[in-house]
Amino acid sequence: MMSTSFKRVIRNALMSFWRNGMVSVATVLVMVLAILMIGSLIMFQVLLDATLAEIKEKVDVSAYFKQDTSEVEILRVQERLRQLPEVREVTYVSQDEALALFKGRHKDNALISSALDELEENPLRAILRIRATDQQNYEPIARFLENGGFDSFDKIDYRKNEALFKRIESVISFTYSVGLGVTSVLGFIAFLVAFNTIRLAIYTSREEISIMRLVGASTWYVRGPFLVEGVIHGFLSSVISMLIFWPATLWVGPRVKDFFGGVDLFSFYTQNLFLFFFTLFMAGITIGVFSSFVATRRYLKI
Template sequence: MRAKYVLAEVLVGLWRNVTMTIAMMITMTVSLSMLGASLLMYLQVEDMKEYYYSQVEVSIYLKTDVTPEQRTEIQTKLDTDELVEKVDYESKEAAYENFKKLFHDAKAMVDSVGPNEMPESFRVSLKDPTQFRAIDEGYRQLPGVQSVVDQQQLLAKVFDVLGAIQSMSLVVAAVMGIAALLLVANTIQVAAYSKRREVAVMKLVGASNWFIQMPFVLEAVFAALLGAILAGVMLVLAKVFLLDGSLAALTNLLTPVTWGDVLLMFPVLAGIGGVVSAVTAWITLRFYIRV
């Protein structure tokens, strides 16, 4: 009987303050969507780091006047190095072919250089990509070596940019979350004020604080759960129409966002939205109407 009464009061409260409820749902949807997108970006950046760092190579570029003996010496040293997993030699001709593929849209640039301008190099895959310093110190001073370049340093700059975007999206989500919390608190205040006489009567007949507060808390939780569901739907639509649709060519440069990560956001956002709304509503009731 008590559960039936509480649910009935929740529905009445939601309908009585329908405009405030809709506003709260929309704000929750936007803030939770931003939070979900931020969490997906965080997971994506971590996946990208794990993938690209496992594929990272060290390039040992040779001087233009390197002799066959020097080249053979470097090759032999790399083949016997315990830090090296795999070595690929790239000749001037192979480097030029790769250059043409990479800049196939810039014909003038391609025509301005030839194979002789391309440096020979060894592409080295390390067993542990963090051991670049040891490779750098062991090969930079060898005769015939022009420079040693670690791709991990280049990737670090890219991930720094992605990390900054990630942090910015979290800040925006936090701001929207604060707005949502204020709106939840305001909605609960309005609902409690509109039922102040009922609350007073319930106190007079001995109703517990928990019983009086529960309908208001459930109103906030219900609106938050609906907002979380809508936020999850927005993330699904973003994957279908943006990541897998119009932005598919761009996202080919990145590791794909999996459906598992997207669907994981539904329970995560529902849990965060429900708990935060419940706590906000309870605190508001404790300090505002003091039932």
């Protein structure tokens, strides 16, 4: 009995989807637009995350030691720093390594190379490069280095870069909140458009709904096919959207990567194919079923 009704509900949904051809196509197309929008917003978020993470990765504090500081002393400071909870990573760059790096950077410049060769001793200083666990932790780390009773430091470049750090920090948090705000607003608009399209489609069926009720159909027997149609709409529109995203990310991906230097959207698409589809599919079904549920409620009151 239960399974008979269920079978009939599905059959009625498929039949109604097929016989209302134009309305079904129009609904699916509008939902494709909505889901493309949602998918693009996910892509945008991924891009933003990757870019911001990369910028953050480039930020560090360098502590320069005086020329005559012993390596033992430097390693002692490094150990002290490692024990701080704010510190993620401390890299020791010895004087020799610093020189090699410097030479490497200027290997095409004959003047600098020959000037270095003139010098008898290494003019470069040993460095500790410090990465904090979080953006906000650079300030306390710098304070620790300045007031920790170390006298071996020549200079700490945090103060020099402080203004820049602060600026990057505020840009990052601003971009994040703006991105989130824009995403939610656009997502909501996309949802409203799809919601109203479905409502309009069901509005044309209001007479049929009342007839079904008067013939003695239960609420769920009448509503069921509309909900199943919502699932069909959601499924089809997410599949179509996925098919559109493939060439779209293939084209956009490398261009965006060149510009932002973050991730390649096409490789994001291929690597997360299933999860991405599942997200869009769930979004489609939610829009389809929720809209159908709300739209039928009003005409089922009979």
